[in-house]
Amino acid sequence: MSLTANINTDVNGNIIIQLKGLLDYEINSSFKREILSLLFSYPSSLVTLDFCGVDFVGSSGINMFVDNINAVNSQFTSRVRLINVKSEFIKIFRLYGLKNLESIIEISEHHRHRSLDSMTE
DSSP states (O other), rough: OEEEEEEEEETTSSSSEEEEEEOGGGGHHHOOOHHHHHHHTTTTTOEEEEEEEEEEEEEHHHHHHHHHHHHHHHTSOOOEEEEEOOHHHHHHHHHHTTTTTTHHEEOOHHHHHHHHHHHHH
């Protein structure tokens, strides 16, 4: 199963991308281009990647994904955020050098204690 994305906007005009499936090497070729396109098209919007439906983060693509998020957030002053990220994915993002991890990942109260513990391990 590949990764699919459902794009919505909230009442403030911010963009929410609900991801479902597998995050691996194959999605990265178009990922950065699509995120940049959204940020240029909607310059005052935040882009939130909802990881609720992500089942697997493949090691083959994680480095490129992290590099893409770091590059986009560097260029657009941290306008890309991640939500509903499983604690095991947070550990992987930390290992691969996702910058400003604590400020770009929003943790729901349900997962807050477990995820924060994993962020400090």
